[in-house]
Amino acid sequence: MNGFLPSGSTRLFPVVGDPIAQVRSPGAITRILERRGIDAAVVPMHVAQADLPRLFDTLLAVRNLDGLLVTIPHKHAAVFACATLTEGAAFVGAVNVVRRAPSGWHGDNTDGRGYVDGLAQNGFAVIGKRVLLVGAGGAGSAIALEMLERGAAQVLIHDRDETRRDALIAKLAERFPGGVTRGSADPSGFDLVANATPMGMQPSDPLPVDVSRLQSSQFVACAVTKPEVPPLITEARRRGCRTMTGAGMFDAQAEILTDFLLEEDMKTAYRGTC
Amino acid sequence: MNGFLPSGSTRLFPVVGDPIAQVRSPGAITRILERRGIDAAVVPMHVAQADLPRLFDTLLAVRNLDGLLVTIPHKHAAVFACATLTEGAAFVGAVNVVRRAPSGWHGDNTDGRGYVDGLAQNGFAVIGKRVLLVGAGGAGSAIALEMLERGAAQVLIHDRDETRRDALIAKLAERFPGGVTRGSADPSGFDLVANATPMGMQPSDPLPVDVSRLQSSQFVACAVTKPEVPPLITEARRRGCRTMTGAGMFDAQAEILTDFLLEEDMKTAYRGTC
Incomplete structure (x- = not known):
């Protein structure tokens, strides 16, 4: 047999979630690690939210385990x-990856970078652009912050939860005065229309924006991974x-x-007994 | 790339030990699982003895983790x-594998069966035979019990720790009266000479028996895996x-x-929050 097989010296990076079967990181990131010549694997761990603190604490004692990926619904709880x-x-209040550091787990959120890098790889640079962002939760917060940091001219935020929307706008406005304000479901006039909500995962979900107003000059992005082509994307493609x-x-x-997990501070701290 | 890659639905069977890099089960048993069409992997976890109870307890809450393998030096602590x-x-007082059961982890010790099955596959059946067994620790206890259960005529036990030796003989004699007594380093007259101690792992180790008295008609077995051919085996082969x-x-x-890990009670109990 060819390909990856774990050995006694394989290092572990679990991904924690609930449910877990849908995650793609075990295959995709194990393959990247292998391509980089590193004997390590991303393995799934299906754990309920109430068990998360104890799991994170206990895994600090596992010496060949230097980091974890965090997915739905644990990104907020993992902060603690x-x-x-x-x-x-810290700004976003959500963590999607942690690695071992001298004082314990060190958490980051790469959702914003992933989204904006993905846009760039698909030919859309956010610098100087007007963006309508739907969703002010963890993913939306990370994406809005990253877009503004990379020079988006203006980000308008739309969320059915108005309290959450206004809280995010207020936080961002402190750092980017004039760069962020309220949006609506009307996508007219934006360079980019970006959905950062789970809307589109369920067949009964409403569309995140009024797709009848989309123009072929606009770029439309959606964070939903299942289905592979969510309704917003189908409608956008239909309009060119x-x-x-x-x-x-x-x-x-x-x-x-992968870069974050492999960074250098990771092998220095063991809270477990030596 | 061909071969095994973890996915979101891969089930985990960690092997715990300290050190861990030398274990062969991650590769070997993951391959057996794959051959049986099961999406599961054995992955190493390097953990100190003091952290073992907390790790076992915490891993009960991981829903895609149905069992663990246990290696040196944790086989005794894992009982608890x-x-x-x-x-x-329970007889041996050591566990080398556990699986999920309704009340928590259910532990077994397969060292005796592995040793005696291995002998059979190498052409030596213990039934009716006289055996000199060196080592009255966890492995030795498991092997002595298994040999007597499979009909060995007599097992003589040798151990430099006389208290441990006599305690094991007393325990076995209750179940197999007349079947077990004290041995020495003299292998003369036995059908099988079996080493169940770590003697032979270090170059400075003494030989477990007086090899000058070995005869070509005798079968010699050694539980040491590193080096691949320990000194006792080299000396025995030299004598035919x-x-x-x-x-x-x-x-x-x-x-x-693998059979034990996959048995049916494994998916019934979660001590974690549901």
Whole structure:
């Protein structure tokens, strides 16, 4: 048999989620690690939210385990399992990856970078552009922050939860005065229309924007990975728009996550007994 | 790339030990699982003894993790992390594999079966035979019990730790009166000379028996896996004896361990939050 097989010296990077069967990182990131010549694997761990703090704490004692990936619904709870956070993760209040650091787990959030890198790889640069972003949750916060940091001219944010929307706008406005304000479901006039909500995963979901107003000059992106082509993307393509699906975001993100997991502070701290 | 890659639905069977890099089960048993059409992997977890109870307890909450393999030096401590034990594991006081059961981890000890199956596969049946067994620790206890259960005529046990030796003989004699007594380093007259100690792993180790008295009609077996051919086996082969190395024991054991891990009670109990 060819290909990857674990050995006694394989290092582990679990991905924690609930459910877990849908995650693509075990295959995709294990393959990237192998391509980089590293004997390590991403393996799934299906765990309920209430068990997350204990799991993170216990896994600090596993010496060949230097980091974890975090997926739905644990990205928020994982913040509290971290000893330190990157500025971006602290701003967003959500973590999608942690690695071993001297004081415990060090958490980051790469969702924004993955999304904006994915857009760039699909031919859309955010610098100087007007963006309508739907969703002010963890993913939306990370994406909005990253777009503004990379020079988007203006980001308008739309969310049915108005309290959440206004809180995110207020936080972003402190750092980017004039760069962010309220949006609506009307996509008219934007260079980019970006969905960062789960809307589109269920057949009964409403569309995140009024697709009848889309123009072929607009770029439309959607973070949903299942179905592979969600309804927003189908409608956008029907109107001649360029598009990016959740897979585009995922592919860009996989390399970013691998880089973070392999960074150098990872082998220095063991809370477990030596 | 061909071969195994983990996916979101891969089930995990960690092997815990300290050190861990030398274990062969991740490759060997993952391959057996794949051959049986099961999407599951054995992955190494390097953990210190003091962290073992917490790790076992926490991993009960991981829903795609249905069992663990246990290697040196954790086989004794793992007994106390089990809710239930097989009769053999309870007798030996050591566990080398656990699987999920309704009340928690259910532990077994397959070292004896692996050793005696390995002997059979190498052409030596213990039934009716006289055996000199060196080592009254966990492995030695499991092997002595299994040999007597499979009809060995007599097992003589030798151990430099006389208290341990006599305790094992007393325990075995209750179940097999007349079948077990004290041995020495003199291998004369036995059908099988079996080493169940780590003697032979270090170049400075003494030989477990007086090899100058070995005869070509005798079968000599050694549980040491590193080096692949330990000094006892080299000396026995030089004298024309048939032999079995630690690899012979390991290969027979791998199938037994896989069978145990996949048995049916494994998916019924989650101590974690649902």
